[in-house]
Amino acid sequence: MKNIHFYDVLWYTDIIKTGDRSYKRAYMELNSSGDGIDSWKEVNLIYNAALRQIETKMEILNDEFQHVHQYNPIEHIKSRIKTPESIVKKLKRHGYESTIENMVRYINDIAGIRIICSFTSDIYRIADMIRDQKDIRVLAIKDYITYPKASGYRSYHMIVTVPVYLSDRIVDTKVEIQIRTVAMDFWASLEHKIHYKFEGDAPEHIKSELIECSRMVSDLDARMLSLNEEILALAQSKEDTYQTSGKK
Numbered sequence: 001m002k003n004i005h006f007y008d009v010l011w012y013t014d015i016i017k018t019g020d021r022s023y024k025r026a027y028m029e030l031n032s033s034g035d036g037i038d039s040w041k042e043v044n045l046i047y048n049a050a051l052r053q054i055e056t057k058m059e060i061l062n063d064e065f066q067h068v069h070q071y072n073p074i075e076h077i078k079s080r081i082k083t084p085e086s087i088v089k090k091l092k093r094h095g096y097e098s099t100i101e102n103m104v105r106y107i108n109d110i111a112g113i114r115i116i117c118s119f120t121s122d123i124y125r126i127a128d129m130i131r132d133q134k135d136i137r138v139l140a141i142k143d144y145i146t147y148p149k150a151s152g153y154r155s156y157h158m159i160v161t162v163p164v165y166l167s168d169r170i171v172d173t174k175v176e177i178q179i180r181t182v183a184m185d186f187w188a189s190l191e192h193k194i195h196y197k198f199e200g201d202a203p204e205h206i207k208s209e210l211i212e213c214s215r216m217v218s219d220l221d222a223r224m225l226s227l228n229e230e231i232l233a234l235a236q237s238k239e240d241t242y243q244t245s246g247k248k
């Protein structure tokens with residue numbers, strides 16, 4: 001997804017070569033509104049640009065953090081563009097016609113980026129750094145860490161806009177940012193698989209086991225954080241002793 005042209009080529013080859021009917025249908029449906037194939041391509045290009053901008057910003061913050069604190073708050077970053085199929089499905093679910101205008105207006109997660117951190121404290125640190133960026137506008141925040149979902153889901157979500165500079169205009173583009181720890185990500189990916197397997201209707205004992213696992217994840221994150229703080233404090237006091245004795 002790094003290269004727009006490559007991505008566009010992939011996108012079209014997917015449709016033509018695989019002959020994936022539902023994919024093709026969704027794609028055609030979005031274009032049948034008269035917005036035309038050009039506007040669909042343009043919208044994709046813009047969302048891709050927005051994703052890359054946020055990714056670059058995150059990489060810069062991570063590098064700077066490494067430089068100042070000798071430590072990386074970000075473990076890794078994943079990003080994706082929603083498929084036409086899921087866009088059409090979501091529009092239908094919310095009772096909107098499948099048009100490009102509606103998808104841009106009502107769907108906040110066409111461009112999605114997931115930032116995976118080591119510790120819960122990193123999540124809030126990163127969220128603050130995103131909020132402090134002058135050109136990023138925060139539209140909404142959902143703190144599913146302080147208030148986990150009934151499923152047990154934990155993560156910090158931000159819907160932001162980032163300006164994409166085209167040759168003749170600036171387009172403020174929506175991106176959904178999900179920030180979570182490695183442990184929360186592990187939980188969410190398993191829960192997601194189970195959710196799909198049972199089409200959202202998993203047996204009760206599996207649901208309650210997942211909720212229990214989510215509590216364990218939260219406990220693990222808290223213990224790993226305090227362990228890390230203890231290690232840092234010990235390292236600091238060693239450094240202080242070394243510097244004091246060195247001065248004598």
Ligand code: GTP
Binds near residue numbers: 187188192
């Ligand atoms: P969606 O229609 O799913 O996008 O939900 P929403 O628009 O109400 O937003 P919400 O903040 O609830 O969820 C946004 C995204 O967070 C989802 O698309 C998932 O990626 C993730 N998410 C939310 N709830 C869960 C959950 O219970 N389990 C997992 N695995 N992921 C979740």
Ligand code: MG
Binds near residue numbers: 109
């Ligand atoms: Mg979503």
